[in-house]
Amino acid sequence: MKSHIALSSPHLGENELNYIESAILRNEVSNFGENLMSFEKKLEGYLQQDSHVACLSSGTAAIHMALVQLGIGYQDEVLCQSFTFSATANPIIYQGATPVFVDSEEDTWNICPIHLEEAIIDRISKGKRPKAIVIVHLFGMPAKMNAIMGVAEKYNIPIVEDAAEALGSKYRGIKCGTFGTYSILSFNGNKIITTSGGGALICKSKDKKEKTVFYATQARDKAPHYEHSEIGYNYRMNNISAGIGRGQMQVLDKYVLLRRKVNVFYKTVFKDVKSIRVMVEPNGDYYSNFWLSCIVIDESAKFTTEEFRVALEKENIETRPLWKPMHLQPVFKDYPYYGENVSEKLFKTGLCLPSSSNLTEEDFTRIKSVIMTFIQHF
Numbered sequence: 001m002k003s004h005i006a007l008s009s010p011h012l013g014e015n016e017l018n019y020i021e022s023a024i025l026r027n028e029v030s031n032f033g034e035n036l037m038s039f040e041k042k043l044e045g046y047l048q049q050d051s052h053v054a055c056l057s058s059g060t061a062a063i064h065m066a067l068v069q070l071g072i073g074y075q076d077e078v079l080c081q082s083f084t085f086s087a088t089a090n091p092i093i094y095q096g097a098t099p100v101f102v103d104s105e106e107d108t109w110n111i112c113p114i115h116l117e118e119a120i121i122d123r124i125s126k127g128k129r130p131k132a133i134v135i136v137h138l139f140g141m142p143a144k145m146n147a148i149m150g151v152a153e154k155y156n157i158p159i160v161e162d163a164a165e166a167l168g169s170k171y172r173g174i175k176c177g178t179f180g181t182y183s184i185l186s187f188n189g190n191k192i193i194t195t196s197g198g199g200a201l202i203c204k205s206k207d208k209k210e211k212t213v214f215y216a217t218q219a220r221d222k223a224p225h226y227e228h229s230e231i232g233y234n235y236r237m238n239n240i241s242a243g244i245g246r247g248q249m250q251v252l253d254k255y256v257l258l259r260r261k262v263n264v265f266y267k268t269v270f271k272d273v274k275s276i277r278v279m280v281e282p283n284g285d286y287y288s289n290f291w292l293s294c295i296v297i298d299e300s301a302k303f304t305t306e307e308f309r310v311a312l313e314k315e316n317i318e319t320r321p322l323w324k325p326m327h328l329q330p331v332f333k334d335y336p337y338y339g340e341n342v343s344e345k346l347f348k349t350g351l352c353l354p355s356s357s358n359l360t361e362e363d364f365t366r367i368k369s370v371i372m373t374f375i376q377h378f
C-alpha cells in the first residue's frame, strides 16, 4: 500500500522538544509556567489590534467561554453560520440557548450578510432579539467582515469570531482572530499550527482575559480556602502543550506560505479542467491561509464528487466533502434556519483536498498523477 496522504497533518518545527524539556526540568507541567506566558505573548504580538489572549484546552472550550462571558443563557437565541464544523454550534447548546442558523454566500462560503440581517429582523419581530452572532472563516477564507460588522453594529449584537481555521488569514490587511467582541483559535492536530490539542480566546481587554482564565480554572474567588461564587470550568491549556505552541509560532509564517503554495498547485492541476473550480480569494481584500484547499465539481461533470473522492481514496489519498451544514444535521435540524441553498449545494459538490504544509514533491507528483489518470477516464 502506498503511504497515506492526509488532508492536514501536524507539522512540527525544530524547537518544540526544547520547550517541552525545559518545562519538565522546571517542574512546570501544570497549567501555569513560562511556556504558557510566552505563547500567549507571541500570539498577542502576532495578532496585534490590542489582542489579549487566554490559551485554553480547545477551540470548542474557547467558544464556550465567549458565550459564558457574553451572558448567553437559557432560551437566548444565538445566530450561527450553518456551513461549519459542529464545534462552532455545540457550545450554544451547552448554554441552554437556541442556535438560529444562517446560510453562506457564494464568494467566501461564509455567513451571508443579507440573510444575516433578514434573520435578525425576523427574530426581533418574533420578540426574540439575538444575543450574539457566531461567524466562521471557513477553510481559512476570511468572511465578508465589512458587511457583517455593519449589520452587527446596526443592531448592536456582539460577534463571536470562530477563527479556528484562519490563523494567518487577513481581511483588508487585518488578521483574522481580531474582529470579534471575542474571537477564538484552535490548535487541534489538524489545524495550521498545533499544540497537540488546544485553543485560545482572544479578548479586547486585559480584564476580559483575566476573567477568562478565572472561569477556565474553576472560578476560584480570592480566599485561602476554595470559595466559589460562580460556576467554573476546567479549560486552561497546560504548560507542556503551550511549549509545542511556542515552537509552532516560529514556523507559522512559513506554514501559511506553504499552504498557499498548495493552493497554487491545485490551481495549476485543474487549470484546464472545465468541470472543476478551485476555491480562490474573491479579490485583494482577502488573504487566506488556505488551511484546506477546496474544489467544487460541476453538477454537469461526467463524474460525481463521490466518484472523485473514492478514486483518490483507493490510492490512499485522503479527501473529504465540505462541512455538512448544521441545519441539515440530525441533531440541529429542528432549529430555525435562514437562507436559500448555497451551503447545501456546496456540501453536495465540494471536496477538501490534501493541504498539509509538509507535503513532499513526491506527494505532489502522486496527487497530480492520480487526479489526471481519473479525469482522463471521462
Ligand SMILES: *Cc1c(COP(=O)(O)O)cnc(C)c1O
Binding pocket: 057, 058, 059, 060, 061, 084, 085, 087, 088, 136, 162, 164, 165, 185, 186, 187, 188, 197, 198, 199
Ligand atoms: C477545529 C474547529 C473548531 C474546534 O476546535 P477544537 O480545538 O478542535 O475544539 C471550531 N470551529 C471550527 C470551524 C473548527 O474548524
